[in-house]
Amino acid sequence: MLQILIAPNSFKNSLTAEEVADTIEAGLQESKLPAQIRKFPIADGGDHTSYLLTKHLEGEMKKKQVQGAYLQPTDAQYGFIADLKTAIIEVAETSGFKSIQGAIQSPINSSSYGLGELILHNIEAGVQDFIICLGGSATVDGGIGLLQALGVIFKGKDGQTLQASPANFKEVDSLDASAFKTRIQDCRFTILCDVENKLLGEAGAAAVFGPQKGASEADVELLEDFLSHFTKLSQEALGEDLNAIIGGGAAGGLGACFAVWFKAKMEKGTAYFCKITGFEAALAKTDLLITGEGSIDSQSLEGKAPLVVAGYAKDKGIPTIGLAGKIPQHISLKLQAYFSMLLAIGSQPENLTAALLHTKVNLSRTAKQIGLLLARTNGQKKSAD
Incomplete structure (x- = not known):
């Protein structure tokens, strides 16, 4: 069974890290993806x-x-x-x-x-x-x-x-x-x-x-x-x-x-948070890491939470999906190197205020779509085996 670890930061002014993790989990479960899901919400020294x-x-x-x-x-x-x-x-x-x-x-x-x-x-x-x-x-x-x-x-x-x-x-x-x-x-x-x-x-x-x-x-x-x-x-x-x-x-x-x-x-x-909480050990037997926060861009390379946990996963050869309210129009090779998939969760053009209000539903919908893809891919792989 697929082993998934959900380790997001908060989506600032919208959802706490725990709420983000719960929402992603709910979306994956709605997809009926056969997987064992664990949650490890993270923080960067700021709120929560x-x-x-x-x-x-x-x-x-x-x-x-x-x-x-x-x-x-x-x-x-x-x-x-x-x-x-x-x-x-x-x-x-x-x-x-x-x-x-x-x-x-x-x-x-x-x-x-x-x-x-x-x-x-x-x-x-x-x-x-x-x-x-x-x-x-x-x-x-x-x-x-x-x-x-x-x-x-x-x-x-x-x-x-x-x-x-x-x-x-x-x-x-x-x-x-x-x-x-x-x-x-x-x-x-x-x-x-x-x-x-x-x-x-x-x-x-x-x-x-x-x-x-x-x-x-x-x-x-x-x-x-x-x-x-x-x-x-x-x-x-x-x-x-x-x-x-x-x-x-x-x-x-x-x-x-x-x-x-x-x-x-x-x-x-984030590095200290991961060290003191044993995040690296939590990656054991993990097949896929899902992380995210409000924005993932070139500044994230300076040590923002999703990049830190994605770095741990990268070192272990574990693929990572990054979810954010905002990602760059052109993703640099350096940023992409941390993620197998980097997705913006928005569904339609809207201002920031509206986007913040819709974070939970957008995040859940995106997680469900990821689950549907993984379920189909996993099913095809089993058939081939």
């Missing part, structure tokens, strides 16, 4: 990563109220693996757009303080290992909110403590990290990050990600000055350059903050 990792590692999801991106109360979900003393936290839950109530403001007014609150809560509960998923941040505070929640004290020229923010950071003259260092001394941090932007400059956190989070041109200049000043103070305190970190601009500078202040290990999202 904590849930899927926690499920694979047999942990539990918990909830804690913290201060959101604009310092408003928000309920943040996170994964907890008791046996491993590990917490899995998505920045999106504490400091992302989902934590915002009302209109989006300038990131000058945003803070990662809630992320620090959640980390502190877990440290006090005995957690020693943290997996931090950097996707979905609404902040560009370089991690100063996070650091303050964990005990770093920022001081003005008069020696008085300041509640530091990007807006007033020019007043900060020094910092005291002694309490912070004691607090995290027994902890280990792994951060999942798929971007390579450094903290400062034209490709940095302020210039590239600031406008995506509501920053005006004037705001971007202020944020760049703030991050430069924070880099100087950090180097004076720790002897390391925040701007030397590849990926340091991720999540508004949290990439650099974790790498330097927390000595965190930086990992690519």
Whole structure:
């Protein structure tokens, strides 16, 4: 019997990875294809990563109220693996757009303080290992909110403590990290990050990600000055350059903050997910892999989820079918090399809003057609045998 493994990422703004896997399975079953189907939904360090990792590692999801991106109360979900003393936290839950109530403001007014609150809560509960998923941040505070929640004290020229923010950071003259260092001394941090932007400059956190989070041109200049000043103070305190970190601009500078202040290990999202969940072992005795996400194109070659799992399958000689809402009109040889078949699931010309609404029915229909083809091919092969 044909052994099929379904391992998709989410279709952003439409279906979670689990929902995608369920829909593909339903379409295949409707085709009456005789096959043993297994599902292994995957994640890339963005939305839903904590849930899927926690499920694979047999942990539990918990909830804690913290201060959101604009310092408003928000309920943040996170994964907890008791046996491993590990917490899995998505920045999106504490400091992302989902934590915002009302209109989006300038990131000058945003803070990662809630992320620090959640980390502190877990440290006090005995957690020693943290997996931090950097996707979905609404902040560009370089991690100063996070650091303050964990005990770093920022001081003005008069020696008085300041509640530091990007807006007033020019007043900060020094910092005291002694309490912070004691607090995290027994902890280990792994951060999942798929971007390579450094903290400062034209490709940095302020210039590239600031406008995506509501920053005006004037705001971007202020944020760049703030991050430069924070880099100087950090180097004076720790002897390391925040701007030397590849990926340091991720999540508004949290990439650099974790790498330097927390000595965190930086990992690519999907590759780490596959490693820690044992995806390669799941490919054993698999005849066909089906993967997918909202868009598969040349950018996917930079390590996007479908290409990572297709790469594992390719190495083992397992054919892969890729399904996406959008694929290139001309598929490059390099991209095609990962897939035996790469299909767009759309059925008719329609705008993005309509396409997102129709993702489930389009995905199910496409999977059914694949099943019908496989059933016919498999039947013909048996007849020949």
